[in-house]
Amino acid sequence: MTARPMGERALLLEVASLEEVLAVRAALEASRPDGVIDIVPAARTVLVRVDPRVLAVPAARSWATAAAAHAGPTAAADQPIVELDIVYDGADLAETAALLGVSADELVRRHAAAEWTVAFTGFAPGFGYLVSPEWPFDVPRLSSPRTRVPAGAVGLAGAFTGAYPRETPGGWRLIGTTGTRLFDPDAAVPALLAPGTRVRFSSRRDESRARPQAVGSPRGGSAVVDAPRAAADLQPGVTPGIRIVEPGLFATLQDLGRPGAGSVGVAVSGALDRAALRTANRLLGNPEDAAAIEVTMGGLRAIAERDLWVAVVGAWGPLRLDGHEIDPYQAHEWPAGAELHVDWLAHGVRAYVAVRGGFDGRQALGSRSTDLLAGLGPRALRGGDIVGIRPDAVGPIPVAPPSLWSAPHDDELEVALAPGPRADWFTAAALETLFEAVWTVSNDADRVGVRLDGPGLARTRDDELPSEGMVPGALQVPPSGRPTILLADGPVTGGYPVIAVVTDAALDLIAQARPGTRIRFRHARPPA
Known part of the structure; x- marks a missing residue:
């Protein structure tokens, strides 16, 4: 080890x-x-x-x-066993059997006869990578992944089988469909398939049950669209707070996220600039983890449904309340009927609109954060949404001294890097280049990750890395050699080598880095 x-x-x-x-x-x-x-x-x-x-x-x-x-060795008999119903109706069943040199009936028989174990999870919440000593096949993934695979599809890839908990893209070969619910964020135990769980597939025929078809497969197929998620708005019994007139480019509810759920495939999520969120809440007497609206690049317009207090922190741009310009990093009275306008941001990427008491919204795994990749929490805000306010203020509104804050630096950043687990996969020249080059934030940047433009980082080995756990800040390097910094909604596991990891404190800087921002990396100081 x-x-x-x-x-x-x-x-x-x-x-x-x-x-x-x-x-x-x-x-x-x-x-x-x-x-x-x-x-x-x-x-x-x-x-x-x-x-x-x-x-x-x-x-x-x-x-x-x-x-x-x-x-x-783990005592398999002591582990729970879950039975998943399955109809072997997958779009790739016959082709996969032929690829493996067996009949479709033989493939089905072996799949149903095996006892499987959840080795790990990832890719999506509740997606388990199942293995079995009774399964002899190594199944290649599709050369061109599907753009959408329906919830409940059961597939094969490598030595693994797995079932898709929700509709996502995917490159596994589909052999069947299960109607078992695999992930329920409102349940006490949200993931049915946790690491170590034993699984058996129970084959049944049910012609009356609708069988979703993969979208974007080589055979086509009909589109299956998930029903809209519950709005990120008023929860039963909660007093209305604000009405969204325009959400701007992109606006979501975010608190400090869902740490500790990686083993069931759930990313941390939460505010990308956590210091800004904490500051906004302190200005209003809220708990530091109260939910606020994360506004990307600006454009938000909202009207107060009742008298409120509001603070806007993080990225800078023109702010207007009831038609009058206001300052960021200050608590302001927001009268009922008045409109708050967070105009297009001039410095930084993400502004945080917080109200006294905190915003309310659909909770998932103890957090009100929106995670669109995983489909957890409230959906992104839309015009017409009513967002509730919670009574969670814990102190008075403090007197904030002026001139303590400044606009985010978005021309050039110095970012500290701590060691990564796969630095030995790269040449000495690549490790030197990582710290000597000037990197540029590309247009390919969102809450999942930020891709950097710059010189390619050469590897010493070209074999495929088995999937391993990821953390926010990990610098994954794909075959192109240009790294991507994973952020809070990034994957829980990944298969690209991590050369280094952005320090926790520096992640807030990355959250405010606009496309075109230059980045220089330095070695993180060792802990005292």
Whole structure:
């Protein structure tokens, strides 16, 4: 086993096989100390994320390596078993069987006869990567992934089988459909398939049941559109707060996110500029994690349904309240019927509109944050939405001294990098280039990640990296050699090597970096 750094707040334990991953994960869970936020198994690694205020990373490394060294085979009989109904009606069933040199009936028989185990999750909340010692096949993915795969589709890829909890793109070969609900964010245990769970597929024929078809497959197929999610607006029994006139380019509700749910495939999400969110809430006497509206690039117009207090923090642009210009980083009275206009932002990317008491919206896993990639929390705001206000203020509105704040720097940033787990996959020249080059934020930037333009980073090896746990700030380097910085809505696991990790404090800077912003990386100072 090898322990590898994953930035300043996590580490990767690398082992030789999936069987060892399951054993190590079980050993870590059995002795988990305070301060461990998440334990995320993957194909050959187990990611351990910690809160360094509670548990220092060196201490976590000592605990994790000692626990892993004593890990034994998991007792499969002690693990829960879940039965998934399945109709073997997948669009790729016949073609996949032919590819493997067996009949479709034989493929179905072997798939249904095997007992499967959830090795790890990722890709989407509740998506389990299932393995079985009784499954002899290695199935290549589709050469061209589908743009949409319907919820409930059961597929094969590599040594794995898995079922799609919701409609997403996907490159797995589809062999069937299950009607079992795989992920329910409102349930006490949201993911039906957690690491270590035993699974059996129960084949049945039900001609009356609608069978969704894959969209964008080589055979075409009819579109299946998810029903609209519950609006990000008024919850039952909550007093109306504001009415959205125009959301601008993109506006969502965000709090401090969902840490600790990576093992069931759920990203951290939450405000990308957490310092701005915390500041906005402090200006209003709110808890620091109260939900605010994250406004991307500006354009928001909203009318107060009752008398409120409001503060706008983060990116800078013209702000008008009832037609009068107001200052950012101050609490302002917002009378009923008055319109707040967050005009197009001149500096930075994301402004945070907070109100006293905090905004209300659909909760998922203890957070009101919108995660569009996972389909969790409230949807993005639209014109006409009514957003409720919570009574969560905990203190008086403080007197804020002026001139403490300035516009975000969006011309050139200096960003600290902590070590990544796969730096040894890159040449010495690439590691030197990473810190000497000037990188530019591309137009390909959103809440999932920020792609950088600059020189290519050459690898020393070209083999495929098995999926492993990811963290916000990870610099993934695809075959193009140009890194992407993963952000709060980024994938829980990924298959591109991580050369380094942006420090936690510097992530707020990345959140405000506009396309064209230049970035210089420096080595992070080691912790005291």
